[in-house]
Structure formats: structure tokens, C-alpha cells
Amino acid sequence: MDKPSTQTPRAEELRIETPARKRPGQHPASKRLTGPTVLAALAGVAAAAVVLSVAELIGAFFTARATPVIALGSTFIDFTPSWLKDFAIATFGTNDKVALFVGMAVTILLLACVLGIVAYRKWALGVAGVLLMGAVIVAAVVTRSGVKPLDAIPTVIGTVAGLIALRFLVTRLWRMRQWPDMDSDLSAKAPDRPVTSRRAFFAATGVTAAASAIAATGGRLLSAARSNVAQARESLQLPAAAKPAPAVPAGVQSMAPGVTPWVTPNNDFYRIDTALSVPEINAQDWELRVHGLVDREIRLSFQDLLDANLIESHVSLTCVSNPVGGNLAGNAKWLGMPIRDVLKMAGPQEGADMVLSTSIDGFSASTPLEALQDDRDAMLAFGMNDEALPLEHGYPVRMVVPGLYGFVSATKWVVDLEVTRFADSQAYWTQRGWSERGPIKTMARVEVPKSFAKVPSGRVAIGGTAWAQTRGITKVEVQIDNGPWTEAVLSTEASVVTWRQWSFDWEATPGPHYIKARATDGTGEVQTDQRADPVPDGASGWQSLMVTVE
Numbered sequence: 353m354d355k356p357s358t359q360t361p362r363a364e365e366l367r368i369e370t371p372a373r374k375r376p377g378q379h380p381a382s383k384r385l386t387g388p389t390v391l392a393a394l395a396g397v398a399a400a401a402v403v404l405s406v407a408e409l410i411g412a413f414f415t416a417r418a419t420p421v422i423a424l425g426s427t428f429i430d431f432t433p434s435w436l437k438d439f440a441i442a443t444f445g446t447n448d449k450v451a452l453f454v455g456m457a458v459t460i461l462l463l464a465c466v467l468g469i470v471a472y473r474k475w476a477l478g479v480a481g482v483l484l485m486g487a488v489i490v491a492a493v494v495t496r497s498g499v500k501p502l503d504a505i506p507t508v509i510g511t512v513a514g515l516i517a518l519r520f521l522v523t524r525l526w527r528m529r530q531w532p533d534m535d536s537d538l539s540a541k542a543p544d545r546p547v548t549s550r551r552a553f554f555a556a557t558g559v560t561a562a563a564s565a566i567a568a569t570g571g572r573l574l575s576a577a578r579s580n581v582a583q584a585r586e587s588l589q590l591p592a593a594a595k596p597a598p599a600v601p602a603g604v605q606s607m608a609p610g611v612t613p614w615v616t617p618n619n620d621f622y623r624i625d626t627a628l629s630v631p632e633i634n635a636q637d638w639e640l641r642v643h644g645l646v647d648r649e650i651r652l653s654f655q656d657l658l659d660a661n662l663i664e665s666h667v668s669l670t671c672v673s674n675p676v677g678g679n680l681a682g683n684a685k686w687l688g689m690p691i692r693d694v695l696k697m698a699g700p701q702e703g704a705d706m707v708l709s710t711s712i713d714g715f716s717a718s719t720p721l722e723a724l725q726d727d728r729d730a731m732l733a734f735g736m737n738d739e740a741l742p743l744e745h746g747y748p749v750r751m752v753v754p755g756l757y758g759f760v761s762a763t764k765w766v767v768d769l770e771v772t773r774f775a776d777s778q779a780y781w782t783q784r785g786w787s788e789r790g791p792i793k794t795m796a797r798v799e800v801p802k803s804f805a806k807v808p809s810g811r812v813a814i815g816g817t818a819w820a821q822t823r824g825i826t827k828v829e830v831q832i833d834n835g836p837w838t839e840a841v842l843s844t845e846a847s848v849v850t851w852r853q854w855s856f857d858w859e860a861t862p863g864p865h866y867i868k869a870r871a872t873d874g875t876g877e878v879q880t881d882q883r884a885d886p887v888p889d890g891a892s893g894w895q896s897l898m899v900t901v902e
């Protein structure tokens with residue numbers, strides 16, 4: 353590609369010196385589209401692709417969370433104010449990560465364009481810009497939790513490669529002397545350089561882009577090949593529980609067709625976390641450190657867990673970000689070791705009232721010590737619905753604490769339990785404006801018919817799911833328009849830590865109608881109609897939906 357400056361330009365490169373292209377005063381849009389600024393921006397984008405893809409390729413040999421895109425995204429997530437997180441979840445649901453990646457791609461693209469243009473106009477300034485970007489990425493990488501300083505190597509190599517690519521492309525732009533509006537500064541810069549054609553520039557850019565694509569794909573394949581965590585998970589044999597889950601009674605499923613299955617299959621279980629790349633932990637390497645206000649600091653291996661007195665039970669998890677009527681809740685059968693037993697081994701000291709659990713990627717949750725010791729059977733779970741915990745749900749080990757929203761209890765990829773006090777430490781979301789405690793609020797959800805559905809008149813089955821973990825559901829009532837609150841038929845209750853389904857037969861008459869539902873928990877308390885946003889400690893209010901009967 354590259355030619356020494358003494359070589360005469362090839363014929364194809366001379367072809368561009370046609371009068372049509374040089375005629376002054378003729379500035380058709382097509383010409384401006386391939387003007388120097390646009391091409392310089394393109395060079396910047398190609399160079400950025402080199403930075404990211406080379407880092408991805410080299411990164412296959414380092415911690416996955418340390419690649420530039422993941423580290424930048426994760427850092428962004430950590431600095432996301434709670435209103436924005438709330439907005440992202442409300443707007444994009446569990447696609448919030450896709451939205452983040454799209455936002456990042458646009459930002460990186462714009463920055464790359466600017467840096468390309470700057471480098472073309474003033475190379476030294478461009479270099480400074482690229483190095484600054486590299487430094488920002490390195491900072492994002494090395495400040496990730498559980499990431500080692502050496503994990504900065506992929507970014508450093510990527511940045512150097514990006515600079516070389518940028519130089520390679522920008523040099524070609526400088527050598528193009530046919531710009532009609534080239535300023536004198538630039539003409540002075542390249543008085544005796546050979547002329548390069550647009551075609552040569554595009555070829556160089558194409559080669560750069562193709563090389564990036566190959567590097568990125570290679571990096572992906574290489575990291576997949578090097579990771580055997582997924583395979584190890586597949587082949588894990590779950591031991592039997594000393595206290596198996598009670599058989600699920602008949603009749604837990606709502607009689608209304610279309611209501612969500614009572615047990616949520618693993619693949620359909622909602623996923624909420626701050627992890628942009630799912631942490632991959634080898635069960636053999638996993639260790640749980642229990643420390644803080646304890647008599648004895650202890651360390652637990654995965655084998656210790658397998659050998660423990662295991663319990664198994666159905667527990668429904670709920671996310672604090674779930675809006676009224678939302679679906680950030682699921683019910684599964686969990687297998688694990690009671691956290692009570694772990695704490696007993698360590699011996700919590702007088703004055704402790706909280707356990708701060710931390711995941712390998714730095715997320716943390718503050719759970720009342722009490723909730724981990726009482727008979728609700730909080731556990732360190734490694735089995736979910738008769739399978740090893742899926743990677744996205746915390747493999748190899750997560751916490752499951754009945755009755756508390758996930759953000760203060762359900763730490764996935766958990767590696768550290770610090771026995772402490774609410775007065776002394778704060779968890780991840782508490783530092784971002786959410787509550788320090790999160791008991792689950794009583795909630796009735798209408799699942800059929802759907803909001804704004806058109807239904808035929810006559811008998812219509814209304815149905816859904818209600819929850820108030822650890823208190824249980826004793827009543828669900830339905831109100832049509834402004835009529836009386838009428839009791840729905842409750843499905844069988846499996847336990848107070850699982851959700852409970854319900855159904856209601858409605859004689860529907862033509863026209864628009866409003867359906868409302870509310871639940872009563874085991875303490876006799878009726879679900880509040882006081883509307884509250886998810887921030888800081890969970891949404892409340894009655895779900896109300898409109899349907900049209902035809």
C-alpha cells in the first residue's frame with residue numbers, strides 16, 4: 353500500500369487530476385461529501401475500530417471485564433444516577449444494556465470523527481487526543497473491581513495500534529493535493545509529497561476496517577475458546593438437599609388461561625444487574641470470604657458448599673425497579689446452603705446488624721443480619737430449577753433471601769460477606785440514592801386480559817399473580833369500573849415466600865371498561881393505593897387497565 357515518496361504516482365492516481373474535479377466554483381454536494389474533513393473523520397472512525405478490536409483480541413488473554421467497551425460501559429453504569437437507571441429500565445426494560453451499547457457506540461463514533469479531523473489538521477493535537485482517550489479507558493479498566501493493573505495491557509496495545517492506523521490514513525489524506533478548498537497551511541505542509549488518490553485512501557481505510565473486523569471476531573472466538581466456565585457449569589452434578597423442597601401442591605396455577613407459569617423457567621427468568629459482561633468464575637477458584645464483626649474470619653470453597661447441609665425451596669424474587677403491573681419478578685426452586693449456617697461458623701459479634709455482600713464485579717447489597725439468620729431460609733444458592741445456576745443468574749453462587757428486593761439481598765457471583773452495621777457501610781444502590789433496606793411491597797398484577805385488549809362480551813377470565821413474600825397473600829380483589837371490590841379466586845398457596853396466582857370470572861358487557869386489582873397480605877394489610885415510584889424503595893399503587901369489550 354505504502355509507497356516511498358520518491359516513487360512516481362501510478363496512472364490510476366493521476367486520473368483524479370481531471371479538470372472536472374479541479375474546476376473552481378464547482379462544489380456539488382457529492383464532492384463535499386468526500387471532502388478532507390469527512391475523510392479525516394472516516395480515518396478517525398477506522399482508527400477507533402482498530403483501538404477497540406486490537407484491545408478485544410489481546411483482551412482474550414486478560415480479564416473479560418477489562419476490555420475497553422465493557423470497562424467504559426460498566427464505569428458509566430456505576431456513575432448513572434438512579435433517575436437515569438430508573439428511566440432506562442422503565443423505557444428499555446431488560447434491554448437497558450442494549451440501549452447503553454447503542455449510546456456508547458454513537459458517542460465513540462462522534463469522538464472518533466472529531467479526533468480524526470483534529471489529527472488531520474494538527475497531528476500533534478490528534479495524538480494528544482488519542483492518548484487522552486487511551487488514558488481515560490485505562491483508568492476505567494483498572495478501577496473496575498477485581499481487575500489487575502496488568503489488565504490495562506490490551507487497551508495500551510490497542511491505543512498504540514490505533515495511533516499507527518490513524519497516522520497511516522491521515523498521511524494519505526495529506527498526500528491528496530487536489531482539495532479545491534485546501535487551506536494554505538496544509539498546502540505548505542506537503543509541498544513535495546506525492547499525490548494520493550481518494551481511491552487509495554478508501555482502499556487503505558477498507559483494509560484497516562477489515563483488519564479490525566478480523567481482530568474483533570478473532571478476539572471473540574478466542575475468549576470463547578479459552579473460557580470453559582460454561583462447560584464446567586453444564587457438567588456440574590447437583591447434590592441432593594438434606595431438606596428437599598416440599599412438593600408443589602396441585603392448583604398453584606391460575607385458572608385463567610395465559611397467566612405466567614407458576615415456576616419461571618430459567619430462560620424466562622428476568623435478569624437485572626450492572627454486569628455488562630457476565631462474570632465467568634471457575635467453581636474451583638470460587639471462594640467466599642466471611643469477615644468483619646465476626647469471631648472468626650472464614651473462607652468457604654465451592655466444595656464446602658456442596659458438602660454442607662443443603663436446603664431447597666421455591667422462592668419468588670422481585671426487583672425494586674418493577675413498576676406496578678411490571679414483570680421484573682420470577683419464581684424458582686433454589687438449592688443451596690443456609691446463610692444462617694455460614695454465619696454461625698463465623699460468629700457475628702454484638703452490635704452487628706447488617707451483612708454487606710459483594711460480587712466479584714463490585715456490586716454490593718446490604719441485608720439485615722436478622723433476615724439472614726431467621727427461619728426464612730436465606731441461602732447461598734448454586735442450583736436453580738434443578739440446574740446449576742445459569743451464568744447470568746450468578747454462577748457459581750448467589751444469595752437468595754425471601755422477602756427482600758434483589759438490590760438489597762440477591763447478590764449474584766457473590767464472593768464476600770462482611771458482617772457490619774447499617775451505620776458503618778452502604779451498598780451499591782444506597783450510594784446512588786436508593787434505600788438501604790428493601791422489604792417487598794404487597795402487589796397484585798393483572799396479566800390477562802392485557803391492557804388495551806379487545807375482548808368479546810360474555811364470560812371473560814381475568815387472572816394474574818400477586819406477591820408479598822414472607823407475609824403471603826390471603827386475598828385478591830378485583831374492581832370493574834367503579835363497582836364494588838369483589839374477591840377473586842385464589843390459586844393454592846405453596847408458601848409465604850412464593851407468589852400466589854388468582855383468577856376472576858367477569859361477565860363483560862360491550863364498551864370500554866376499567867379493571868383494577870389489589871391484594872391483601874398475611875398480616876391483613878390491604879395493598880396501598882398510594883402511588884410511589886420505584887425509587888427509593890419500590891413502586892406501589894393499584895394496577896388499573898382499560899379493555900374494550902366488543
Ligand SMILES: Nc1nc2c(c(=O)[nH]1)N[C@H]1C(S)=C(S)[C@@H](COP(=O)(O)O)O[C@H]1N2
Nearest residue numbers: 622623624625626671711715758759762764
Ligand atoms: N452481582 C450482582 N448481583 C445482583 C445485581 C447486580 O447488579 N449485580 N442486581 C440485583 C438486583 S437489583 C436484582 S433484582 C436481582 C435480580 O436477579 P436475577 O437477575 O437473577 O433475576 O439480582 C441482584 N443481584
Ligand SMILES: [Mo]
Nearest residue numbers: 671672758759
Ligand atoms: Mo433489582
